[in-house]
Amino acid sequence: MRNYDIVIFGATGFTGRLAAEYLAEHLPAEASWAIAGRSAQKLEGVRDGLGRPDLPILVADSSDPVALAKVAASTRVLITTVGPLLKYGEELVKACAEAGTDYLDLAGEQEFLDTMFVKYRDTATASGARIVHSAGFDSVPHDLGTYFTVKYLPEDVPITVDGVVQVSAGISGGTYHTVVNYLSRLRQWRAAARARASIEGQPAGRVSQNPSARPTRRFGFWLVPFPGVDGQNVAYSGRLLDRYGPDFTYRHWIGTRHFAAAAGIIGLVSTLLVGAQIKPLRSVLLELKDPGKGPTEAARAKSTFTVTFHGTGGDRHVICRVSGGDPGYTETSKILGEAAMSLAFDDLPQTAGPVTPAAAMGDALIDRLVKAGITFELVEERPAK
Ligand SMILES: NC(=O)c1ccc[n+]([C@@H]2O[C@H](COP(=O)([O-])OP(=O)(O)OC[C@H]3O[C@@H](n4cnc5c(N)ncnc54)[C@H](OP(=O)(O)O)[C@@H]3O)[C@@H](O)[C@H]2O)c1
Incomplete structure (x- = not known):
């Protein structure tokens, strides 16, 4: 049993904050979600800005695999806006692939996609995790x-x-x-x-x-x-x-x-x-x-x-x-938020492992974006x- 439908990691950054605002405005009332990042104090500031005093906060640094594994296991869908992904991204992909958690990022770095494909394709496919990179304006x-x-x-x-x-x-x-x-x-x-x-x-x-x-x-x-x-x-x-x-x-x-x-x-x-x-x-x-x-x-x-x-x-x-x-930001945060809601709530084709937005969500995400x-x-x- 997972505590949340969606968690957004990196909610204190420029793009993460916009994506958290989008979710706060557009998530269905019954959805459960949380914001995550490395600084509890900064996350409290974001929560105040959202006017959601009861919104749960999860603290994890991208270099702490144990904390990331807990965050990944707590949610059905994990969004990350922490970047550069080549520097900070791998442990979270690994945690989601192992936990069977659907994952979305804003990667524009092909090297990151290719490396994650080689290292975690089989783990994610076996666990059922949908690993969706580049879920913003890219691509x-x-x-x-x-x-x-x-x-x-x-x-x-x-x-x-x-x-x-x-x-x-x-x-x-x-x-x-x-x-x-x-x-x-x-x-x-x-x-x-x-x-x-x-x-x-x-x-x-x-x-x-x-x-x-x-x-x-x-x-x-x-x-x-x-x-x-x-x-x-x-x-x-x-x-x-x-x-x-x-x-x-x-x-x-x-x-x-x-x-x-x-x-x-x-x-x-x-x-x-x-x-x-x-x-x-x-x-x-x-x-x-x-x-x-x-x-x-x-x-x-x-x-x-x-x-x-x-x-x-x-x-x-x-x-x-x-x-x-x-x-880069207004539409990216919208796309990311809608993609997370699509993975969490839509009736989608059966996919697992590294998948593109078109293969994982296709028509359902087009409908949402329109x-x-x-x-x-x-x-x-x-x-x-
Ligand atoms: N491809 C696209 O369409 C697209 C569009 C927009 C953004 N992006 C990408 O998204 C990424 C974020 O961009 P941005 O402008 O939002 O950057 P930013 O404002 O610098 O935000 C970076 C975020 O990463 C967090 N962070 C940094 N080091 C961390 C660590 N060790 N552990 C946990 N969190 C850590 C920061 O936390 P603190 O607040 O605590 O420092 C902050 O929340 C970039 O890689 C950018 O290229 C891509």
């Missing part, structure tokens, strides 16, 4: 948007989807530190990908991939390949779900109308990539933003995202779109050229 709009697009294409044919992301938003100190630290680990990242590929492989008789790409001009945009976990997560959904057909390819792009903006994105990513490799430069980069802070409410209210999916399969071409407000104000739409449907 839910892209993963569910592709799932939504594929449904408009014929079955049992090769399918190609290009996702074009347009974002106008700021990022938090926690996200910035995660990105810079992650970019400094290219060698480890590649090694983790190889280790996962060697045990995962492709499903029998099918293939699903996210090949590397070069900047290009298509769909009326300048397109720059979008680095990060999204493309890999979508391709993993393609391996988990037969509906994606015998030969599925996903490419993930940042789209901009102007060549100068595309050149600016390439310049920024290259600067961060080079700077992150050299320790003194990395320290300088990390000092530019402090963890714990993020875009103001006013800035977030003006932020938006749109992801446009161009899908081709057999004789059909479709364009679908997912759009919403501030991607009700919560994120748009999923079919824009155009026509014969393929």
